[in-house]
Amino acid sequence: MSETRTYIVSGMTCGHCVASVTEEVQELGGIQAVDVVLETGLLTVTAPSVDDDAVRAAVEEAGYQLA
Amino acid sequence: MSETRTYIVSGMTCGHCVASVTEEVQELGGIQAVDVVLETGLLTVTAPSVDDDAVRAAVEEAGYQLA
Numbered sequence: 001m002s003e004t005r006t007y008i009v010s011g012m013t014c015g016h017c018v019a020s021v022t023e024e025v026q027e028l029g030g031i032q033a034v035d036v037v038l039e040t041g042l043l044t045v046t047a048p049s050v051d052d053d054a055v056r057a058a059v060e061e062a063g064y065q066l067a
Numbered sequence: 068m069s070e071t072r073t074y075i076v077s078g079m080t081c082g083h084c085v086a087s088v089t090e091e092v093q094e095l096g097g098i099q100a101v102d103v104v105l106e107t108g109l110l111t112v113t114a115p116s117v118d119d120d121a122v123r124a125a126v127e128e129a130g131y132q133l134a
Binding site for chain 1: 081087
């Protein structure tokens with residue numbers, strides 16, 4: 001069983017930004033998939049249970065914000 | 068004795084870009100100082116002798132171009 005949630009990240013400008021967000025989210029426990037699209041800011045996270053607060057914290061740790 | 072040369076780097080969009088350019092230029096031999104300004108693209112390099120071709124190669128290795 002897994003759950004997929006989608007967020008919008010604001011402030012990413014380049015591939016380095018995408019890599020930073022991807023890395024921070026991957027460091028959350030139990031993540032099965034992370035996809036980040038620079039052009040749209042779309043962040044898609046798949047895990048057994050996706051924790052919005054944890055995702056938000058990871059995005060902020062990378063230096064960005066959820067829109 | 069040292070020499071300082073200034074270049075313009077195009078394509079940097081964020082602090083990660085600045086860090087990448089700084090790191091690649093620092094890896095050139097004998098570099099005494101590197102300064103990169105995101106807003107203007109100004110790259111200032113100080114070394115006993117600054118090699119334009121080497122600086123250009125370092126900038127390109129980081130994924131950017133000299134303007």
